[in-house]
Amino acid sequence: SQELEQSPQSLIVQEGKNLTINCTSSKTLYGLYWYKQKYGEGLIFLMMLQKGGEEKSHEKITAKLDEKKQQSSLHITASQPSHAGIYLCGADSQAGTALIFGKGTTLSVSS
Amino acid sequence: GAGVSQTPSNKVTEKGKYVELRCDPISGHTALYWYRQSLGQGPEFLIYFQGTGAADDSGLPNDRFFAVRPEGSVSTLKIQRTERGDSAVYLCASSLTGLNSPLHFGNGTRLTVT
Numbered sequence: 001s002q003e004l005e006q007s008p009q010s011l012i013v014q015e016g017k018n019l020t021i022n023c024t025s026s027k028t029l030y031g032l033y034w035y036k037q038k039y040g041e042g043l044i045f046l047m048m049l050q051k052g053g054e055e056k057s058h059e060k061i062t063a064k065l066d067e068k069k070q071q072s073s074l075h076i077t078a079s080q081p082s083h084a085g086i087y088l089c090g091a092d093s094q095a096g097t098a099l100i101f102g103k104g105t106t107l108s109v110s111s
Numbered sequence: 112g113a114g115v116s117q118t119p120s121n122k123v124t125e126k127g128k129y130v131e132l133r134c135d136p137i138s139g140h141t142a143l144y145w146y147r148q149s150l151g152q153g154p155e156f157l158i159y160f161q162g163t164g165a166a167d168d169s170g171l172p173n174d175r176f177f178a179v180r181p182e183g184s185v186s187t188l189k190i191q192r193t194e195r196g197d198s199a200v201y202l203c204a205s206s207l208t209g210l211n212s213p214l215h216f217g218n219g220t221r222l223t224v225t
Binding site for chain 1: 115144146151152153154155156159161166167170202204209210211213214215216217218219
């Protein structure tokens with residue numbers, strides 16, 4: 001069965017610093033989705049990547065999918081306290097199937 | 112516009128009791144998903160509806176769990192003879208088509224079985 005590994009499990013950065021979170025699959029992915037979750041709340045959709053080598057940005061967050069479509073990274077530039085939360089990657093291996101998720105990366109930003 | 116709505120937000124029940132969790136998806140979304148999330152874990156897939164039918168129920172842990180979506184909109188997750196191990200946050204999500212469209216999640220129902 002497909003599994004998604006996220007690293008690191010948790011991360012503490014100083015405000016203003018850059019950071020990267022990784023998501024790796026043992027199988028080729030059909031689509032890769034990044035979500036953010038705050039404690040006690042649902043998941044907020046950030047970005048969707050489907051093509052090998054694809055890169056998308058929104059404000060200070062950039063997500064990339066490698067050419068083999070097995071690894072994705074989420075990069076935050078000049079982190080702010082508002083970026084704190086749990087970042088989850090989700091993926092499907094076939095079109096029209098439900099997403100499976102990694103365990104998440106907990107990000108704390110100290111001011 | 113309204114997002115995915117889940118009720119109740121919290122449910123405490125005794126072991127052995129029956130519970131129903133409700134999900135109101137975004138209007139017009141044909142695909143609806145149920146996930147379960149335990150502390151420190153990512154969401155675990157339970158069941159996926161396309162319209163009124165269950166397209167994939169492979170994630171339901173056993174026959175105590177059942178879900179319906181009779182009119183292709185609201186869905187109810189039903190758990191019989193609850194066990195303490197069923198305690199978790201149950202998340203519902205919907206997407207426009209279920210194909211190449213992102214999932215939009217509700218805030219979840221926190222179920223505690225005592």
